[in-house]
Amino acid sequence: MEKNATSVDVSEEEVRSLAQSILTRYGIDFTCYEPKSLRRRIVRLLNLYNFDSIHGLWVRLLKDSSFIHVFMNEVSVGMTSMFRDPIFWKHLKHRLKDDFKNHESLSIWHAGCSTGEEVYSMAILLGEIGLRHKTKALATDINKQAMEEAKNGRYHKIKMIENEANFKQYNIYSDFTKYYVTEGAEATMVDELKNYATYEFHNLITDPVKSTYDLILCRNVMIYFDNPAKVKLLDKFYDALNPGGLFVIGFYDTMLSWINYTKFELVDEEAKIFRKR
Ligand SMILES: C[S@@+](CC[C@H](N)C(=O)[O-])C[C@H]1O[C@@H](n2cnc3c(N)ncnc32)[C@H](O)[C@@H]1O
Numbered sequence: 001m002e003k004n005a006t007s008v009d010v011s012e013e014e015v016r017s018l019a020q021s022i023l024t025r026y027g028i029d030f031t032c033y034e035p036k037s038l039r040r041r042i043v044r045l046l047n048l049y050n051f052d053s054i055h056g057l058w059v060r061l062l063k064d065s066s067f068i069h070v071f072m073n074e075v076s077v078g079m080t081s082m083f084r085d086p087i088f089w090k091h092l093k094h095r096l097k098d099d100f101k102n103h104e105s106l107s108i109w110h111a112g113c114s115t116g117e118e119v120y121s122m123a124i125l126l127g128e129i130g131l132r133h134k135t136k137a138l139a140t141d142i143n144k145q146a147m148e149e150a151k152n153g154r155y156h157k158i159k160m161i162e163n164e165a166n167f168k169q170y171n172i173y174s175d176f177t178k179y180y181v182t183e184g185a186e187a188t189m190v191d192e193l194k195n196y197a198t199y200e201f202h203n204l205i206t207d208p209v210k211s212t213y214d215l216i217l218c219r220n221v222m223i224y225f226d227n228p229a230k231v232k233l234l235d236k237f238y239d240a241l242n243p244g245g246l247f248v249i250g251f252y253d254t255m256l257s258w259i260n261y262t263k264f265e266l267v268d269e270e271a272k273i274f275r276k277r
Pocket of ligand 1: 076077078079080084115117118141203220224
């Protein structure tokens with residue numbers, strides 16, 4: 001008999017052992033995700049797919065290798081919006097103008113880009129300060145479905161209301177509606193913004209970084225990782241930055257104490273912008 005999904009109970013120990021099994025079976029590492037938040041996401045998945053126990057989920061993962069992608073999409077949390085934290089975007093705009101206006105080219109990595117709202121915000125900002133045409137941008141995530149949405153640049157009108165409200169706080173002098181066209185209930189970002197970035201699957205925990213960047217954004221991603229994983233990832237970002245390159249984390253990434261200040265200088269405390277020393 002099928003159990004009432006909301007009654008599924010999962011302990012952190014079970015979550016840890018599931019993560020360990022997934023690592024052994026698929027080489028995908030969830031063992032360093034913050035246990036409470038991983039547990040919440042797994043319970044959500046159990047309910048969504050009507051599993052009556054975490055064991056049922058494990059058997060499915062064992063027998064059906066395509067289900068690992070469903071697992072990855074469900075476990076990764078993609079909450080985002082354009083010009084999320086408008087103050088950050090205002091500060092970043094000034095910083096980029098100051099640091100990069102005389103550069104011939106600019107390379108940017110959006111690490112953990114989700115459905116692309118951060119990427120489109122950056123494309124708009126760079127256009128405003130005349131830097132977009134010299135920028136090469138890469139956007140990565142482990143959630144392939146989210147990245148498809150990002151590539152399509154198509155958002156529901158309801159989401160655009162939130163995006164526009166953020167944009168207005170960021171730049172009251174400009175008109176946000178020039179950046180998209182609406183059709184029915186959907187808004188599609190204009191082509192010049194869609195062409196700003198390329199998208200690639202990349203797991204921040206396990207995959208190597210192949211290039212170097214002038215700016216790396218990793219906002220509201222590390223919040224899901226445990227502390228040793230954060231420290232390792234910060235070293236990865238340090239190595240991936242060009243000299244003088246900037247690195248930013250999200251407003252809710254409470255990790256200032258994990259930053260190595262001999263490697264990074266905090267150049268803007270409010271916006272959490274760091275510079276490679
Ligand atoms: C809350 S969204 C952040 C989106 C955007 N950076 C922002 O702040 O608006 C977090 C994203 O991190 C991604 N993520 C989680 N674990 C990851 C990993 N190991 N490697 C790459 N991306 C990951 C999730 O799939 C999700 O899309």
